[in-house]
Structure formats: structure tokens, C-alpha cells
Amino acid sequence: MTHRNGTRQLDVQALARVEGEGALHVTITDGELTTVELNIYEPPRFFEAFLRGRSYTEPPDITARICGICPVAYQMSSCLAIEDACGVVVDGQLAALRHILYCGEWIESHVLHIYMLHAPDFLGYAGAIAMAQDHRGIVERGLRLKKLGNRLLEVIGGRAIHPINVRVGGFYRVPTVSELAELVPELEWARQAALDTVEWVAGFPMPDYEGDWDLLALAGEDHYPFMGSRIGSVSGRAQFSVPQFSAHVHEEHVAHSTALHGRLDTGEYAVGPLARYSLNQALLPPLARAAAADAGLRGECRNPFKSIIVRAVEVVAACEEALRLIGEYSPPSEPAVPVMPRSGVGHGASEAPRGLLYHRYEIDSEGIITSATIVPPTSQNQRAIEHDLAHVVEANLDLDDETLTARCEQTIRNYDPCISCSTHFLDLRVVRL
């Protein structure tokens, strides 16, 4: 932080408690905010480039390695896209197993973020380990919840980070009824612990602020959306099917970031828990819906600071959904449906914990990938994050640098930015700056 000729500069060189690498630069000149830059300096890893020439069976394993915190999101969006290209629909119990697996990832990722990354901001700690000195019981509850999420990933996926059991068409081996039934007692505990989590975070001091851009998410049909085919926005202005994604969302490459910035043709937008909730809250399972109401959430939630409450509500929903699906489970006769390659284009989208994740592949008649596009949530949110930051800085110019910097970091963490994810996409329509 430097003060020079009436210019005040806030710099956070390495953001903590985000997954990946980012920095923040804010310049205030003569009491006026002049620039806000969220700088993503995560080195590019070029997934979309080296996916070309790979087999259509490989994206679930390869794209999982984009993010260790949400590998299942990458596996699901890629499977859906490849299956779409090959004209296959995976449904019934195989789809239910994918759904349970995804519930495990939501629980693991959301709980990590709520307890270890974000709550310390609201309560004034450097991290969960420092927080545990004063709130050990609460941190232990979070760790046990996270472990349960990981347990679901291990039983269905083979391991928690980069599950090995996911394939195009389904799985290599499906669990037995009793393997899943063994998870039920801990899931029942987790459902209650998640309800307690909602109550805990709803009591945090919430800065007053509402974002004014559109919110984009999958539009669920019968259930709160994890995987789906239609995309909607809270304003109602954007309504399209998944294959239309790249016709509506454009990405720009700016100098201060190795992540591209997303822009919707109808205006600025953000993805993530607020978008999912605002668009689909009527589809939440009963306990999650009641918990949201008790926490003071209404039909729409536009305060990004309250995303921590929505995440907690979604943990309740994930526990309820997993329990429902396990109760209805009967093992499918085959672990996967056959998927034969054919030349074509496929699109897939699912709700990663951080928001909408879109994949598109072109494959040839031998099943070799000729083009790949991946649009992760954090890149879509980068512009909204910068907007929020500008607002927060302008509204709090009277705070000292240290407090203001902490508030800025909290603002960034509202989006649980996964910076590792956002550093690679391509094949977009680019608007030059």
C-alpha cells in the first residue's frame, strides 16, 4: 500500500484463501476510485490446445485436472458434451449416480469454502486454523461435513480428488445397494449439521449491497439443477438451450489476466450460487427451502456477501438429494451405456459449485477431438467481481487501507473464485478492447 501525490494504491500481491493465483490492484486518485483490476496470473496450462488430437473418451480424466476442488464438474460437463456429440443420453440410475457424485462435490467444495475460506473473513480470522482456537467445535463440524462429501466421492468415484470411476456413458463399476446404504447415517447427521451451518452463517454481519447485473444459471425442470439442458437468467432476458451458449456469451482477453472475461449479449452477468438460487429456489427440496426462508432469503438474492448463506442452503439441498436418490437406488444392469463416436459437435453444461461450466467439443468420425472450448465459472464472474470491488471501495473510502483491503478480499471471496480453473478457454468470439 502506498500513498503518493494524493494517489492511494491498494495492492494485494497474492490473494489468500482462493484456489489458484490472483492479485488485486485498486487505485484511488484524489479521493476518487480510478482503477480496479483483479489480476489473474495463474500460468496458462493450455487444456483446450492439447485436447485436440485426443480420443473422445479422454476429456473426463483430462479436464478433471483443471481443478482439484471441482473435478466432478469438469467430468460431468465433458461427459454430457461428448455424449451429446455422439447422440447418447445417459438417464435412469446412471444419471442418478452422477447426481449423487455431484452432491458429494457440492458438499466438499461448499463446506471447504464456507468454513475454511470465507467464514474467517466475516469473523475476523486469518484462516480456519486460527478460527479453530476460538471455535473448535464449529470448525470440527465443518471438517466432518467436508469428510462426508469426500466419502460420497470415494464410494462412487473411487477417490475424492480426480475420481477415476467416471467415463463417457457412465461408470466403470457401479456401487452396490449396501455400499450406498452405508452412507445414510452420516448423511442424516450431515443434513442436520448443514441446517446448523445455515443458521450459523445467517447470523454473520452482512454488508448491505446488491449487484445490478443479470444472474445466469441452468434452469431446473423437476429438481434444483446440477446438470441440465436449458439456461435462464433472473431478468428473463436470457433464455436459451445449452448448445446456444457460445452464441450468447462472448469472451474477451484483457491484458491484466490470463483468464478471459465473459459477457452476455444482453449485458453484464454473473454465475454461481446466487444465480442458481434466484432462478430455482422453488425447486429446492423441502428442508433447504425452509432453511432459506428462516435465514431471511427471499425469492431473489442479489447481495453477493449472502452467497455464503446460499452455499449453506445448497449443502442442505445436496444432503437431501443424496438421501432421496440413495433411497431410490437400484443398481443398473450395465455400468455404462455404449457411446460410439460419430463426427459432430456436442455441448454440455453443469452447475459447478462456483457456477455454470460449459464445454463444447468437435470430434471426427474416429472419435478424435478436433476442437475444444471450456468456459469455467470464474472467468464469467471476473467482471462482476471487479464491479463489486469498485462499489465496495467507493462506499468505504473512509476505511483505513488495511480494513479496506480486507473488505476487498472478502468481496472477491464472495465468488469463491477458482483461479486455477479460469485460466484456460478458447474458441470464443472476442470483442477487442
Added chain:
Amino acid sequence: MTAAVPKVAVWKFASCDGCQLSLLDCEDELLAVAGAVELAHFLEASSATVAGPYDLSIVEGSVSTASDIERIAHIREESNVLISIGACATAGGIQALRNFADVGEYVSVVYARPDYIETLSTSTPISDHVAVDYELRGCPVNKSQLLHVISSFLLGRRPRLPSSSVCVECKARGTTCVMVAHGTACLGPVTHAGCGAICPAFDRGCYGCYGPADTVSTTAFVQLLRSLPVSDRAIERVFRTFNANAPGFRDIPGSEHAAVGSPRATS
């Protein structure tokens, strides 16, 4: 090293964060570990950082930019013991596929403004740049092995982990061999032990995410794979994943594309 409580730092280079997440996934041990050491730098977990020197540095990720080279040299100077964890840090990771290609073309495919991107033409392991005291394999690492390695160094001992193959772990676990029983191509015989042979237990062939085993010949094994109904291209692809740049995997016999070059900035 005067501190009574050891100072531990966790560093990230090009990676997916999965290996350092393994540490946070030690739900049962995390608070105990955090009580026994001073976590002096672990940005994924805490915004509080303490300046070096460090008793133990844990490094995730590969070296892929010019500034990475300087940063790892500095970390080495500040660290008494330095261990690298995961396929990215020990072999260059999946992002080392650029080592077999033209990185300039990669940049132009992914980015609208290649002039904004600064990257090396290669992704390389930490040990190509500084001395490393221990390398823990896996994509991702096995969290129990990670705890074992950390506690060994903190107690001043050498970690003791098997250097055999996944095949040996499969036998120990009593899994029927997927190659013998179903003719499924499996890299278990040439892949480093450590995962506990997860894939064959799920009716899947090992795809080598722990990298090459220390003492086996990939050449003989590739001949064996060729006897299965698997194309040469598919064989090449399975070695060209998360440990593509590891010696033993990178020069697969019969492959047209060998790894190239040493680090070179492209912009």
C-alpha cells in the same frame, strides 16, 4: 533452524491445487498437524504469512514461466528441506504436453492476444531447477503418504514408501488382474505404487497417474500392450497424460514425437 515449532510453507506453481488440497482433506488430522507446526505460508488456507527461512517447504506444481524459475530458486534458498508433491511438481504434469508441441501455436489457439501471455515452451519438474529432498508421486498424491512424508521430515527421518508398481498393490489387495481376466489394457505393471491400486478395483485399467515405477522397463511392457487390441496411437496417448514428461514415459518406443528442448521464453 532455531524455532522449537517447525515452520512449514506450502507453495504453488502451475497446477490444479489438488495436491495441496489433499492436505486440507486430512480432516481427521488437520487440527493436530496445525497444532504441531507453524503454518508459515499456505495461501490456500490462510492469509497470514510469515517470512522465511522455513524448516520444510512443500511444493506443488510445475515450472512453466520465467518468473517461476526465480521463485523456486528463492524458495530453495529459504528452505531447509524441500519436497515436491504430485505429478506436476515431479514430472511437469499434464501441462508438459506442450513439451511435445509448439507452445506458440498453443497460445494462439487459446488466447486472442498472444502478446499478453508470458510462458515458457516447456513445463518441467521442480527437480530440473533446484535440489529436491524428496519427491512424492501421484496426480493427486495420496494424502496418507503425504502425512507420512511430512511427519518423517519433521522427525528428522527419511520417509519409507514403496517404490514398486501398482501391480504389486493390486496383488496385495487381492484384486483380480483386469489385464488377465478381461484383456483390459492396464499400466499397473509400469506405474509407481502409492494409490493403493484404485482403478483395477473399479474394473478399470490403471492409466498411470502415479508416473513410472522406478525399476521397470517400459519397452518390454509396450511390446506386451501391442498384443492387445489397442492401437499404437492409443498406447502413445495413455503414456502422454499426467506424467508425459517423466523419464520412462516420455520416450515410448515407436513414438514419433519425443520430448523437446529446454526452457525457453516465448514472449
